[in-house]
Amino acid sequence: MEWWIINGVNALSFALVLFLLCAGLVVSYSLLGVPNFAHGAFYLLGGYMGYSLSAYGFLTALILAPLLTGLLGYIVEAGLLRRVRQPESHLTEMLLTFGLAMILLEVLQWIWGRAPLDNYAPPSWSDSHWEIAGARLSAYRLFVIAIACTLLLGLWWAAQRSALGLILRAALSQTRMVECLGYRLDRIRAWVFAAAAALAGLAGVLGGNLFLLEPAAAPGMVALCFVVLVLGGAGSLKGAWLGALTVAVLHTFTAASSWQLAGISISRFAALLPYVAMILLLVWRSYRLTAGRSP
DSSP, rough: HHHHHHHHHHHHHHHHHHHHHHHHHHHHHHHHOOTTTTTTHHHHHHHHHHHHHHGGGGHHHHHHHHHHHHHHHHHHHHHIIHHHTTTTOOOOHHHHHHHHHHHHHHHHHHHHOOOOOOOOOOOHHHSEEEETTEEEEEEEHHHHHHHHHHHHHHHHHHHHHHHHHHHHHHHHHOOHHHHTTOOHHHHHHHHHHHHHHHHHHHHHHTTTTTOOTTTTTHHHHHHHHHHHHHHHHHTOOHHHHHHHHHHHHHHHHTTTTEETTEEEGGGGGGGTHHHHHHHHHHHHHHHHHTTTTTO
């Protein structure tokens, strides 16, 4: 029972951080129609700034790092993406985000180096544990779960109950009608992109103490995001949550398992399983499409 509780909490904290990262990607993709390849660099930027700002207190880092990352996202959308946007094709915007990701990664390595950074959570959180049903659970992981759940509930309320959420949902499906009502869609796009970058920055601050914080973390997290979007659907926040939970459960429980297959521990394949699940799903969807066609 203890094994299940510990790994269940680990999987839930992993899923929530991954969902914070994917939620911004889903919303920005739905509104802009562009897969943002720089999203992983925003995640890494949030983690690195959280590391530096933690010298002034972890709560300071938790607030300022996402805000600064969101500010950079606003500048990128308003100053770059908006200028190259073409209604008939999003290729230029996609290539721009890819180039921006490469530049940001090089700049981050130039500032903070290539070596992995140490854990920067307060020792009172990272080293303390709570005992629940006989299982010793990390206080920091429980804190991450509480923060992420509170934020996601706030996002759900803003999307479903607020006037801003209503305008945003209308902009996703009825772009011209929103413009006819007098709302500036360019400004909405910029704020949505900034919010997506801020969520990535927050995921970086929280995840920087759960996972290894190094330059390779950016492409790794982006790759997992695309797995999540394939598993759950590219335009659905609910699907993104189910996809993130699937990836986290597969990875966490397999990595902690002692089972062996042909004398080889299956924990070695923990990092591969989400990608295997994505490939199987794509093959199954393709089979269903082709099987439904008449010869």
